[in-house]
Amino acid sequence: MKLYTFVTEFLQLIILIGIAPAFTGWVRMLKCWSQGRTSAGLFQPYRDLDKLFSKDVLLADNATWIFRFTPYLVFGTAVLAGGIIPMLTVDLPIAYAADVIVLVALFAIARFFTALAGMDMGTAFGGMGSSREMTIASLAEPAMLMAIFTVSLASKSTSLSQMVHVIYSGQYVFRPSIAFALIAFILIALAETGRIPVDNPATHLELTMIHEAMILEYSGRHLALIEWAGMMKLFLFVMLGIAVFAPWGIASSGDFIPILSAFFFMLLKLGIIGIGLVLIETGLAKMRIFRMTEFLGSAFLLATLGMLSFFILE
Amino acid sequence: MDINIASQITSFLAALVLLTAFAMLAQRRMYGLVNLFAWQGLFLSINTAIVGFVAGKHHLYISSVLTLSLKVILLPYILHVLIRRLKVHKEVEMVVNIPMTMLIGIALVIFSYHLTAPVMELSTLVTRSTLAVALATVMIGLLMMITRRHAVTQIIGFLAMENGLFFAATSATYGMPLVVELGVALDILIAAFIFGIFFFHINTTFDSLDVDQMARLKEED
Numbered sequence: 274m275k276l277y278t279f280v281t282e283f284l285q286l287i288i289l290i291g292i293a294p295a296f297t298g299w300v301r302m303l304k305c306w307s308q309g310r311t312s313a314g315l316f317q318p319y320r321d322l323d324k325l326f327s328k329d330v331l332l333a334d335n336a337t338w339i340f341r342f343t344p345y346l347v348f349g350t351a352v353l354a355g356g357i358i359p360m361l362t363v364d365l366p367i368a369y370a371a372d373v374i375v376l377v378a379l380f381a382i383a384r385f386f387t388a389l390a391g392m393d394m395g396t397a398f399g400g401m402g403s404s405r406e407m408t409i410a411s412l413a414e415p416a417m418l419m420a421i422f423t424v425s426l427a428s429k430s431t432s433l434s435q436m437v438h439v440i441y442s443g444q445y446v447f448r449p450s451i452a453f454a455l456i457a458f459i460l461i462a463l464a465e466t467g468r469i470p471v472d473n474p475a476t477h478l479e480l481t482m483i484h485e486a487m488i489l490e491y492s493g494r495h496l497a498l499i500e501w502a503g504m505m506k507l508f509l510f511v512m513l514g515i516a517v518f519a520p521w522g523i524a525s526s527g528d529f530i531p532i533l534s535a536f537f538f539m540l541l542k543l544g545i546i547g548i549g550l551v552l553i554e555t556g557l558a559k560m561r562i563f564r565m566t567e568f569l570g571s572a573f574l575l576a577t578l579g580m581l582s583f584f585i586l587e
Numbered sequence: 588m589d590i591n592i593a594s595q596i597t598s599f600l601a602a603l604v605l606l607t608a609f610a611m612l613a614q615r616r617m618y619g620l621v622n623l624f625a626w627q628g629l630f631l632s633i634n635t636a637i638v639g640f641v642a643g644k645h646h647l648y649i650s651s652v653l654t655l656s657l658k659v660i661l662l663p664y665i666l667h668v669l670i671r672r673l674k675v676h677k678e679v680e681m682v683v684n685i686p687m688t689m690l691i692g693i694a695l696v697i698f699s700y701h702l703t704a705p706v707m708e709l710s711t712l713v714t715r716s717t718l719a720v721a722l723a724t725v726m727i728g729l730l731m732m733i734t735r736r737h738a739v740t741q742i743i744g745f746l747a748m749e750n751g752l753f754f755a756a757t758s759a760t761y762g763m764p765l766v767v768e769l770g771v772a773l774d775i776l777i778a779a780f781i782f783g784i785f786f787f788h789i790n791t792t793f794d795s796l797d798v799d800q801m802a803r804l805k806e807e808d
Contacts, residue, residue: 449598449599449601449602450602452599452602453602453606566686567685570689571689574690578602578609578696582602582605582720585719586598586601
């Protein structure tokens with residue numbers, strides 16, 4: 274293990290923390306344009322975060338340590354997850370220690386604590402949000418694991434770096450199993466990151482909130498950390514999708530030039546995926562919450578079909 | 588075309604046929620159902636043409652064109668007209684709920700894979716791996732006929748089953764003889780017309796196309 278791999282790892286984390294708000298800003302900007310509104314610009318999320326950091330934290334009297342601890346934990350797990358997913362290069366020191374199952378577990382920890390923090394204050398909306406979030410999570414997580422396992426069947430490994438290596442080395446062909454897994458992954462990513470058919474990230478109506486309802490009581494730097502982690506989660510899911518389904522451009526060594534080109538490839542892919550996300554979001558209406566079982570059930574079904582078609586057709 | 592690439596493309600199309608079969612199980616709207624049926628026919632038609640090209644069986648081109656004109660254009664058109672005339676384009680009612688139906692569908696896929704595994708080992712055709720998918724499509728069509736209450740959806744299930752049979756014939760033996768295929772195509776067409784006439788009669792007699800109504804034998808009770 275060489276020293277520069279740690280440097281690239283560090284660089285990747287900086288990019289994750291730094292670019293995630295810009296990606297959210299890009300999506301919001303496209304959304305404004307597609308709806309004929311004037312957008313606040315690419316850098317509005319940074320300004321929002323800055324504003325929140327400079328504000329005071331208001332804590333309820335009955336807030337426990339869970340409530341104060343959760344923002345840091347959510348932010349920390351998001352950063353840690355960024356160390357596992359190959360964004361610029363596959364040569365990551367942490368990636369050898371943790372595979373995709375750890376990644377799902379990291380997201381699960383963050384969600385568990387957010388749900389606890391939602392209930393911590395004893396407000397009605399927090400509890401409602403927590404209950405909804407856990408309902409969705411219990412359906413989304415198995416489907417997500419199934420979709421990733423389908424891909425790892427083809428690469429015979431659950432390590433993300435290894436998956437990218439296999440896709441690079443073998444000739445990439447029409448793989449029905451991977452196509453199924455990709456559709457399932459898109460459905461799950463929409464649910465996990467709280468985008469439109471499942472949850473509306475811009476809603477101000479408490480009754481329809483899911484993720485927002487849990488963090489309704491947060492303020493100041495706590496809210497800033499949670500919002501930032503939310504942006505990073507969206508970014509991470511996009512990166513995970515790229516690494517698993519379209520890794521072309523990610524550097525397979527740790528040299529400077531491939532990493533630089535990988536960075537530009539990443540920006541290009543982010544731009545394209547942002548457009549796709551906005552097309553999905555403007556084309557669909559938010560779903561009734563009781564339809565969610567069907568939505569995530571079909572994601573699970575698609576992932577299972579992908580796994581079956583790996584055995585049947587390949 | 589390389590045999591390897593051709594077999595990959597047929598596998599991919601088989602996966603798409605299976606996907607449309609499942610989408611039909613999940614679809615609630617009548618028009619959506621008909622459109623999905625048309626898509627399934629389209630994938631089937633492309634698949635048949637590719638198999639015909641790879642295997643050098645030129646009569647498969649004719650069945651491909653026949654599939655395209657009948658199952659992608661004519662039958663969906665007839666069904667659209669039927670749905671509009673009968674005013675039945677509302678949501679479809681089901682006996683079993685959708686997630687349950689889908690789980691049964693997955694079980695059927697596994698079952699048909701298990702069933703066709705010995706056949707696949709003996710066969711040497713390019714298309715041998717798609718046989719399991721074809722059988723699964725037949726079974727899912729049957730499942731749709733069982734789980735849907737509405738007469739029109741049951742017919743779509745029947746037609747999807749026929750799609751599966753056609754697919755099975757293509758993947759198991761490079762298609763049936765042309766005479767048989769022409770006969771089947773004509774049968775399907777006539778069946779569609781007869782179904783149409785029947786629907787009108789059922790609709791005027793029972794004021795509904797829900798087949799549960801037909802369980803009653805007496806006129807009043």
